[in-house]
Amino acid sequence: MSMKKNRVLIFFFIAPTVICLLLMYVYPVLRTVAMSFFHVESVTADLDAWSFNGLANYDKIFHNAGFITSMKNFLAIWIVGGVITLALSLLIAVILTSKIRFQGFFRAAIYLPNVISAVALATMWVQYIFNYDYGLLNQLVTFLGFDKIRWLGTDAKLWAMIAAFIYGSVGYYMLIYISGIEGIPTDLYEAATIDGASKARQFFSITLPLLKGIVKTTITFWTINAATFYLWSKLFSPVQTEGSTIVPVIYLYDTVFGGKGVIERDAGAGAAVGVVLTLIIVAVYVVTDRLLKSRDLEY
Amino acid sequence: MKKLLSLTLALVMVLSLGAFALADDAAEITYWSMWNEGEPQANVIAEAAEAYEAETGVHVNIEWKGRDINTLLSAALEASESFDLFDDDYTRIGQVYAPYTYDLTEMAEAAGYEGYPCFNNQAIEWAGCLNSIPEQPNVGGVFYDKDAFEAAGIEAAPTTWEEFLDVCAKLKDAGIDPLAQDGAYTNFTFYYQLVRHIGEDGIAELRDNGGWAENEGAVAAAQEIIDLVNAGYLAEGAPDEYPASQNKIGLGLAAMVVCADYVTAEVDANTGTEVNWGLFNYPTVEGGASADAYMGANSLAIPSYSEHAQEAFDFALFLTTGEWGQKLADDAAQIPADPTNECTSLPGAVETLLAAEKPMSWCGSLNTHPAWQTMKDMFTELFEGKYETGADFCAAMDALYE
Structure with missing residues (x-):
């Protein structure tokens, strides 16, 4: 078969994928970025209904108390939750790869929360724990002789939610670390022991x-998880969005679709939130990629 | 022979397609429902659709969209997607979807439909015409366990704040926590207290310009909540995580809750009991500005481009009035959409709705403030006892405007 025929064949093979990618990924991304510079009420409004307003949507969200609160909560989830989750999962991974007894059981037990629906997990934490x-x-607190604590009061609710989320996430990152550790040649450890x-x-x-x-990958994954944090926040504030648990995606959702008793919608501002979150994820990836260079290491 | 067979098959196909097209055109409407399959409302709707088809020959194709239907409707209506009937919060139908909804005025007049004036007037004020029919009316106020009141020797529901405090004292003396309060609804309770003092117009003024600390009504409203908390009139653990506190009424541990009428069905379902529910309007304050009650509705509407608007409207009336309207009210333990029907789950609710001229909103004068989420947390903090005085709370509210 000639090279020309090969190219035609390749084109026809990749065309469906490329078309799908353009329609379902590139177009929405470009539309969202464009929308963030326009005043648009409805997310599906015709282009005739768009009116250019420059950086006004970005100005609006960065001067909105709700968005600022959501970003503070996001930072708490990303930094505090990230440090604890990644450190804990690495520690557990190291322990479980050091030939301890019942490692299969512990792996399964720690990973178990990941196979349970997040809705069920969050309900268990909110309604029982x-x-x-x-x-x-x-x-436990009353058994120890202390007064009961309002774990889901306004001061503690964010931390309670982060604690529950960490519980549900550690197993996932543990598995990633275990796979990384098991890829390291054992003779390195043997030589070090000698x-x-x-x-x-x-x-x-x-x-x-x-x-x-692997650390770079887990940081990127965690950043994506924290930036797109939605379900747990909804389940910890099931009736209406609350300041203690609001996160950027919830703010985005309420801005685009309105909330309980709220009819105002602003798809342009919602798009600006989406762009900001994307830029944060890209920035974190670039920074971690620069800081944690692993290319010079071969084994 | 082959030609004859081919011709016959082609003829059959063409006739079948034609028959399907005719049948589809004449006897099917599509209904996007905000309910989920299996819910009490959904069960009644499905049965009503079958009964409607048996009576009229019109098939109702129901698509259960669930509560997030509001995330679909704007796009669907803008794209003229093919459906003939939908339901959602009547505030959104009256304001957000209004340009894409059918004017039901003529059909309602022809059918002799009256409904609740408070909802119809509000829909007309928002949309410029009657563009929705209530399916599930809601009323807000203080919902209480009549048996708990009787046990505490309370003979009449309170109408003023002083009487309300007396009721709380009697309940506490009888060993029953007076008021259940979940954090999810602290904003609603405080909004009610604030409305009583300065009305929704006064709250709108505060929302726009601040000045909480200088507003005597706002300071008094906050102080009254602080006094209520300090007197120990909240249920233990309140403000609790929804629905833990309201469930205490079903468990016989608390007597009252400030909410909308759906709280009764929720508590009964959550606790497996049938509380002997009563309702009274949120108490008024001396020299106050308002005695309004919150009213809302999930309503049915028809897309403006529907080609089966009359059939859709007929089904909406079939479902919400008469026999099926009563069944919907009974099975879903809700206020009947047809005021000539009886409210078996909450006696007196229909009369309350009929007596109202203009509904109070769901925190509508505050929930468009940019710091609304922070405000909601501060209302919860008020119930948590974080503020010494009403003036402290109002000063903290003013700080949000800096």
């Missing part, structure tokens, strides 16, 4: 440097 009257935590390196030294001098690529 954090419940004021008969919740697990308050039973040289007298302690387990801690082996972790910091072998495991961690060789996991740079």
Whole structure:
């Protein structure tokens, strides 16, 4: 078959994918970016109904108390939740790859929350563990002789939600780290052991440097998870959006579709929120890519 | 032979297509429902659709869209998507979807439809015409357990704030926590208290320009809530996480809750009990500005481009009035959409709605403020006892405007 025929064949094979990608991914992205510079009420409004307003949508969201609160909550989820989740999952991964007994059981048990619906998990935390009257935590607190705590009060609700989310996320990141650790040749550890390196030294001098690529991936994944955080916030504020649990995607949703008793809609401002979140994810990826260079490491 | 067979088959195909087209044109409407299959409302609607088809020959094709129907409707109506009937919050139908909805005035007049004046007037004020028919009316106020009141020796529902506090004291003396309060509805309770003092127009003024600390009514409203909390009249743990506190009424641990009428069905379902519910209007305050009650509705509307508007309207009336309207009210424990029907789940609710001229909104004078989410948390903090005085709370509210 000639090269020309080959090219035609290749074109026909990739055309459906390219067309789908253009229609379902590139077009919505471009439309969203364009929309963020226009005043648009409805997300599906005709172009005739769009009116250019420059950076006004960005100005609006960055001067809106709701969006600022949502960004603060996002930062708390991303930084505090991220540090705890990634550190905890790495620690568990290291422990479970060090030939301890029942590692299969522990792996399954820690990963289990990931196979349970997030709705069921959040309901369990809200209605049972954090419940004021008969919740697990308050039973423990009263058993120890202290007064009951309002775990879902305005001061504590964000942290309660983050704690529940961490519980549901650790298993996923643990598996990623385990796969990374198991890819490191065992002879490196054997040589280090012969040289007298302690387990801690082996972790910091072998495991961690060789996991740079994996760490970069998990940070990017966590950033995407934190930026698109939605379901847990909805389940911790099931009736109406609350300041203590609002996150950017919830703000976006309420801005585009309105909330309970709210009829105002602003698809342009919603698009601006989407663009800001995308830029944050890209920025985090670029920064981590620069900081955690793993290309010079081969094994 | 082959030619004859081909000709016959082609003829059959053409005739079948023609028959389908005719049948589709004459006897089917598509209804996008905000309910989920299996819900009490959905069960009645499905049965009503079958009964309607048996009576008129018009098939109702129901698509269960669930509560997030509002995220679909704008796009669908703008794109003239093919459906003939839908339901959603009547505030959105009256304001957001109004340009894409059918003017029902003539059909309503021809059918002798009257409904509730408060909803019809409001729909006309928003949309310029009657563009929706209530399917599930709601009324707000203080919902209480009549048996708890009787046990505490309370003979009459309170009408003023002083009487309300007396009722709370009697309930507490009888060992029943007076008021259940979930965090999700603290904004609604405080809004009610504020409306009583300065009315919705006064709240709109505060929303736009601030000045909470200088507003005597706002300070008094906040102080009254603080006093209520300090007197120990909230249920234990309140403000609790929805629906933990309101469920305490079903568990016999609390007596009252400020909400809309759907709270009764929720509590009964959550706790597996049948509370002997009563309703009274939120108490008034001395020299106050308003005695209005919150009223809302999920309503039915028809897209302006529907080719089966009359059939859709007839089905909407079939479902919400008469026999099926009563069944909908009974099975879903809701206020009947037809005021000539009886409200078995909450006696007196129909009369309350009929007596109202203009409904109070759901925090409508505040929920468009840019700091609304923060305000809601502050209302919850008010019930959590975080503020010493009403003046402190109002000063904190003013700080949101800086």
